[in-house]
Amino acid sequence: MAKKINLNFLLVIAISIFLTVFSTAVVSYQLFKQEVFSDLSSFAEMTDNLNLTEQMKDQGIIMPENELRITWIAGDGSVLYDSYTKDAALDNHSERPEIMQARKNGEGSCIRRSQTTGQDIFFYARTMEDGTFLRIAKEAGNIWNIYRNALPVTVLITVLSFAFCLWIASRLTKAFVRPIEQMAGNLSQPEQMNTYKELMPFISLIHSQHEEMIKHAKIRQEFTANVSHELKTPLASISGYSELIATGMASKKEARHFAAKIHDNAQRLLTLINDILQLSELDAASGQNLSIEPVDLYELAAHCMETMEPVAEKHGISLSLEGTSLKLYADKTLMEEMLCNLCDNAIRYNKKGGHVWISVTDRLTVRDDGIGIPQKHQKRVFERFFRVDKSRSKKTGGTGLGLAIVKHIAEVHHADISLDSEENIGTAFCVRFPDSALIRS
Ligand code: ADP
8 A cells, every 4th residue: 555655656746847847947938038029129129219220230330140130121121231241132021020020010029940050049020110120139049958958957956856755755655554554453442543534434344343253253152162062961861871771781671761861862952953053044044045925924823823732732721813814025934933933932931721822913922921031031032042941941842042043033034023021920022024024905
């Protein structure tokens, strides 16, 4: 970045120096021209006022060639007097641009390149009262001569200013880049950063993304540790019981009992792995791989109730469904999963003779009059592997992932899930779908 900024500075400096030198040359040559013509005009006026031309002609004065040249030209263009030559047979001057201009406007000027010296000759002519023309000429350097002479100094000044600007540019670049470098090394404390205010939104964004990444890494790490721990317990049981059977240490009766234990633990492992897979699928899907279709939540709830009925009966719990048809765009399998998870919990965390009410209105509510969730734990029940009562959860086949899956399903459908619970009174989970998902007939 610093290299690029330096290169850009260099380019800007080079262009500015070139433009400055060039425009100074043009402007100063224009000023020089103006100055020369203004001198020639003043001299012509003085010569005219003092009748110098006539006197010089009469006295036959010839001036050296580096002096001003005075020419007196008759109205027809013939040369009456020229201070450079005695030879009166000079060409007719009526076609000379400065004379033509003077004839038209009273005065005229022109610059011509001298063949012999290569210098510019500045001509200034004015019409006199008697209709003759007075022309003053001066040989002076042209723009290239002037600049050729000034070239060594110009080059020296250019090189020095270039070097100076380069030094300033590199200091500026360093000063410009320093806060950005400091920012890169100090991302964790953006409030302590002394950087450009324009960069603050960018820094805050990076900072929040940085924090988010750390949070996610921590969650993943905790999840992996929890998964390993959850898998270890049933595996250890399976290994222990099967060893007892394999070594013949268990009697025939015990072997059957141990085999049942192995079966239970294997089932538990399967449930756990299923839940983990489901969560990771939901993580990956994030709304993209869903198969969204029109579903009737009331119908799904009725189907779920049918499925759960035997389990409820076994626990002495009665199930009931109320409400009306609610059609919406959703993933049918995930909706069933959500309904069954909520119903399953409402049955498992209930008391004998308890009730579970499923209600479908413009929202879905699963309510029970079971053991309830203590206030202090209500915030955490949607966390992965969080259980209020670990042994009760395990005894009833819970994995601690059910509500995490429910919450995830709600999220991928942009639905909102809330919980209302009181210990020993009951719990209600309520899912509200966004208006955009509802199909109104
Ligand atoms: P689990 O597999 O342990 O049931 P969940 O994620 O489904 O895991 O639920 C997390 C915890 O929330 C449960 O362990 C339980 O303590 C509590 N819980 C969930 N649903 C209910 C409910 N309907 N009534 C009382 N407690 C509940």
